[in-house]
């Protein structure tokens with residue numbers, strides 16, 4: 001098989017540089033022809049894949065974390081010469097690898113095994129529109145508290161190292177202000193004051209938090225998990241339950257389910273698609289049922 005592969009040497013705090021050659025070698029040893037492209041800067045994977053001749057390749061592979069996967073996916077869908085999307089393989093070497101856990105993978109070896117087993121399934125993609133531009137997401141698009149933690153965690157990294165996100169979470173909970181939200185779900189309008197809103201195609205975000213335990217990646221619908229306005233103490237109490245996905249019984253949490261959504265917030269909120277920080281509300285989200293084929297590993 002002819003494989004076009006994009007790897008991010010910086011993913012997983014530099015693990016990509018060590019692990020990508022091992023993954024490539026394993027695919028070559030199994031008899032595949034691999035053309036590998038390393039990324040040099042943010043969004044480079046999208047630029048690379050947008051201009052590849054994907055009609056002559058059998059498989060497209062992303063080696064990196066959720067961010068690299070997101071960039072490769074968007075490059076593929078925005079590739080103007082493409083006739084049909086090649087099957088998509090993900091080899092997780094990132095820090096969190098949130099999405100890949102829903103297709104049975106935690107390590108780069110799992111990703112290689114899935115491709116070599118040739119087991120594929122069609123999965124849903126979320127098409128979202130912000131600032132008059134369309135983008136595509138497999139994992140989740142959020143805004144509110146976790147997004148603010150993500151933005152400020154990056155700033156605190158130099159001072160606090162690994163503890164940066166814990167510090168950022170405490171700071172953001174202390175200064176959190178609810179925002180008014182109008183959410184249209186398949187034509188029905190809901191209004192509430194929220195602390196966080198998360199559009200989930202898959203179950204996990206942030207690497208190990210099961211934010212949307214009811215999400216199924218190929219059922220044609222997505223879940224929107226909303227934490228409504230509540231006291232700061234309630235947020236701190238809810239936080240540990242998210243790791244196991246035990247937060248849905250919390251009275252401040254509501255889950256909406258549907259196929260097409262429009263969301264507006266007051267004030268506007270910065271978006272956090274697949275861990276990236278870009279775009280703002282208002283946003284429109286449409287589920288694209290079984291849009292692409294992905295390799296998966298059984299026995300999750």
Ligand SMILES: [Mg+2]
Pocket residue numbers: 124201215216217218219220221222223
């Ligand atoms: Mg679903």
